[in-house]
Amino acid sequence: MIEEKFDAIVVGAGASGNACAYTMAKLGLKVLQLERGEYPGSKNVQGAILYADALEKIIPDFRDDAPLERHIVEQRQWTMTDSAHVGMHFRSEEFNEDRPNRYTIVRAQFDKWFSRKVREAGVTLLCETTVTELLRNNSGAVIGVRTDRADGVAFANIVVLAEGVNGLVGQRAGLRDVVTPESVALAVKEMHFLPREVIEERFNLKGNEGVVIEAMGTITKGMTGTAFLYTNAESISVGIGCLVSDFQGTGQTPYGLLEAFKNHPSIKSLLAGSECKEYAAHLIPEGGYKAIPQLYGDGWLVVGDAGQFVNAVHREGSNLAMTTGRIAGETIAWLKVRRDAATAANLSEYQRRLDASFVMKDLKKYKNIPDFLHKSGAHLFGLYPRLIAQAAQTWFRVDGKDKRAKESEIIKSFTRSRSLSGLLGDAFKLARAWR
Amino acid sequence: MHIAVCMKQVPDSAQIRVHPVTNTIMRQGVPTIINPYDLFALEEALRLRDKFGGEVTVLTMGPPMAEDSLRKALTFGADRAVLLTDRFFAGSDTLATSFALSAALEKIAAEFGETPIVFTGKQTIDGDTAQVGPGIAKRLGLNQLTYVSRIAEVDQAGQTITVERRAEGGVQLLQTRLPVLITMLEGTNEIRRGSLADAYRAASAKLVSWNAADAGIVDLAKCGLRGSPTIVKKVFAPQARAEAARMLAVEDGAEAVMTEIFVRQPALEAELMRFASGQ
């Protein structure tokens, strides 16, 4: 048992836990942070794209020493079939700005750095320490945690659950439901090492420039999901993920999908000669706004993936994690200054601040997307990519056929495969979900 | 009883990559760990402390970031951690390493009490020499017990220790007088998990950090590269076997595999025959 009592205990040292712990420590709170991994980041998986803005609001000068791999100057959006891809590429010299907006990172290293900042801010971090249970007083308020270490009890005014997508502590405590297979994606990811020069040549990059490829299509075998490829300094992250509910019953495995993706003719040459050194699998909450659980109660609150804060459409997660962590930290510090107890009533301020932030606004905007994807998955991830690729084929092949005939052939191919009303319906549903 | 444990922070060799073009080690992202062999030494030291009372001091020579490993040793329950760090130590071979560590061990004894038992691991996974322990023993005049698989008895009054030592073809039961240096064999125990209070204490503990002068080292010519009689002439990647593996297909059958084995190792066939008829 730790004799001292803390202002706050943070469960988890991922993006959200670190943001929260850092914010509180900087505002003068006494914080204990517990992480089950051997070191922060050892268990964390991310593509990974870091969005500068969320971190900048916490550590404004993070660019000085954070381990950033490359800043993104080019985005490729691919729709893939088994043998082709149709792509939209956006590359701009303007992304080579003083304070770039997006970076690739390697989570293990980034989390270590972030954690060092957190500790330097005064947080006490204990690794290889798993929180097993929340401790409550007679009236049910959370007053501390139990860990898997001997004599492993510690007390605090508030416990912040930053435990990530699985959120076992919160579930066990009955604070929220078990995540459903429809609301989480299972993603697998590999790191492929290549010399810096090779990466730069292959992707047409100089200095610290980087490329992002986001892909969808038949690569997920009709399941709802996407694949990605990011360039790091001396490695390439490549991964794919689909809804857990979609995997069930298909006989597909995430690893099988990844193998196929890597062997796709459009991808294979990008990875040629590389050495794969890391393989990881992880869940991503994709339920969106409707899946957000109760976020606070007497003596506790939830941040990051544990609160389902992921914007699946834009592949944003870590920034939502950091932002919710920061807002939670600011709220807790604010309560302390006002000498208000961490009761559910007082913590509702957290919800108010979240609602006012981009986090809730964005998630609300897309609240119907998960349903839409779920229902129209087969078309979106099988049929349409095939049609689009076929259209491109027809269009770009010079074979003596006149262009008008080509146009009507393309249109026919679409309506033949899916009735006009079906097509319009999908477009309408998507537009509505998007709004 | 005050016990010292020498412990090294090493790159996790499982995760080391060799640059395919330049053949240099790519250290980026390679995590560092406590040399796994040293954990057996640490656990044994902790057990002796639990039995006889006293303290365990861990000592590491290395760069400032070796502090991580020392802190980890504290979470396991070590009482004190000493980091010996100085640019003069860079490039030390085993002779220079044992010189610096010996000086620090003498200083530890002077500052925090005599250490009748000094532990090292059997070997490191980066240097991999198993020579630093014997080197320290010689320099400090300690009785040397290497490859110890079990500490049978420590007689504090009589100042003797009895251990089982892994020798060629058997185990020696050895008895000698304290002070001793023990290099602990792997697999002899399992490092404990410290309590939550241990972990908390470790996170906030202040480490002792010494440079060469702090450790009482005057003769810097005995340290680092200058103090190392060996020099590394070149580093290169192991060659792939000149001849690629001969691949047999399942259809060739098990007999084909057996025949190929005998073709390549004719002596083996005769030996097997002898073995078979001897049964």
Added chain:
Amino acid sequence: MSDTSRASTKKALPEHFKAYKHVWVAVELEHGVVHPVSFELLGEGRKLADKRGVDLAGVVMGGDEASVLAAAQECFEYGADLVYTVTDKVLADYRNETATKALTDLVNSYKPEILLLGATNLGRDLAGSVATTLRTGLTADSTGLEIDDEGSLAATRPTFGGSLLCTIMTLNFRPQMATVRPRVMAMPARQPGRVGRIVEHPLGLAEDEVVTKVLKFIADRASNKAQLAYADIVVAGGLGLRSAENFQLVKSLAEVLGAEYGGSRPLVQKGWITAERQIGQTGKTIRPKLYIAAGISGAIQHRVGVEGADLIVAINTDPNAQIFQFAHLGIVADAIEFLPRLTEAFRSYLSVNRLAG
């Protein structure tokens, strides 16, 4: 600070070391038996001595005249020109104290330029003390020995868990010391009847001056411990076997071949086999004549432990498995299915030929 640069990168051998000549091998004599690594080193030492145009000497330290002389004779037959002997009851069992004194005294008296020892528990225990006492350089666990153009010993050894090799030299100190793992060097041909010169040297140490006592020696045969490291044939299994029950297939093949069995590290962690049967960097290094690996991927930590095997046969379902990069013979097959067939092939061959013979 006058000079912080490296003092020893250039060859500038101090005058007092110039008298150091000849190549020595410290012979491991325990319980009347010479460890084979000593003969392997004599074979390698012979080449170095010939290249340098000097003598090759064995150093035999032991407790009784008969075994010391027998060992000396073996040294001659494996190529030694002369043998230094130290015979004293005190040396009957290996102890660091006594052996270090004997060997350092010999070095100081007869001044070898190169001193080789086996990288066994005994050799490593002794080499470290002797090198430190003499304040000279030592390259541990070498896998290759050469003489460079300037006549210095260039010892090559693995580093970083076998990912790389490095060549290490002791330019300005003598002797140049190296240890070599058993089975790394080839066993030289024995030349029966070859003779040489014996130089006897006294130890000058009485038992009551020796602090460390050997109370007991428990030989391995008696204690039923795995003899993996020394086995001629080793059959091993890895995670590809999928279950502890399937590991029985490895044992069955081992039994038919009179072999030892072992496995990769995950098997120890899963409790399928005991730790002393783990093969690899953190387990046993083996140098068998035949190594059969079933369902083992061939990670570098495993590789470094088996690379010295004369013949590596790998059975793996994955044609791209790393193990095929260093195996001599590869079979892309399901080990669970193939092992019994291989076992049966050997069983029937051996029984038929036994009957015939």
